Amino acid sequence: MRGRRVIVTSGPTIEPIDPVRFLSNRSSGRQGHAIAAAFAALGADVTLVSGPVAIPDPESVTTIHVETALEMLEAVTAALPADVFVGVAAVADWRPAEAAAQKLKGEKAAMASLTLTENPDILKTVAKLDQGRPALVIGFAAETHDVERHAREKLARKGCDWIVANDVSGDAMGGADNAAMLIGPDRAERWPRAPKAEIARRLAEAADLALARS
Ligand code: C5P
Secondary structure, three states: OOOOEEEEEEOEOEEEEEOOEEEEOOOOOHHHHHHHHHHHHOOOEEEEEEOOOOOOOOOOOEEEEOOOHHHHHHHHHHHOOOOEEEEOOEOOOEEEOOOOOOOOOOHHHHHHOOOEEEOOOHHHHHHOOOOOOOOEEEEEEEEOOOHHHHHHHHHHHHOOOEEEEEEOOOOOOOOOEEEEEEEEOOEEEEEEEEEHHHHHHHHHHHHHHHHHHO
């Protein structure tokens, strides 16, 4: 991967309701950070765009810290061009239409009528770029059942090249291990339960091979 540029998103995004409250998704950032480290270990020039997480920045990786989905999209766009984009972040699909500048009082009314607006889909935006689309765009899918079918639907919907489908029916969320499937138009590889660093290494090696062949 020497001379190749890779962008990885990781962690959750947080979407402010007011200065003390936010909407978010559950994500430790462990898998995304491990993927950034695995590409760096193969010699790639890696930019990691991470939402707030409790784990350290990986070594040998440029880490950009963001909070919201809009900030994440902006940081990803600024980091382009790249050969590979891996969207691992658990991006909040919705954000409060307006973040209050001061802590909301009379919360009942404010919370009961919280208006949400849709966030951009970062993976889809990158996958559908007319100019400067990375050669390999990889998304993640957390599924609890019918993993392969849902992953194939997501592949088509997002316009990406591969989907790594996580089986989160166990304790993958926040845990140290992951079981996954790598799904592409003409591939379906089952990766048995393994440490997240091992899943990351497999993905980086598969990407390296695919780029070398293209
Ligand atoms: O549609 P869903 O959220 O299940 O798709 C998950 C994949 O899409 C992940 O790769 C995630 O990083 C990416 N995603 C994104 N921006 C969003 C929502 C999801 O990049 N707003």
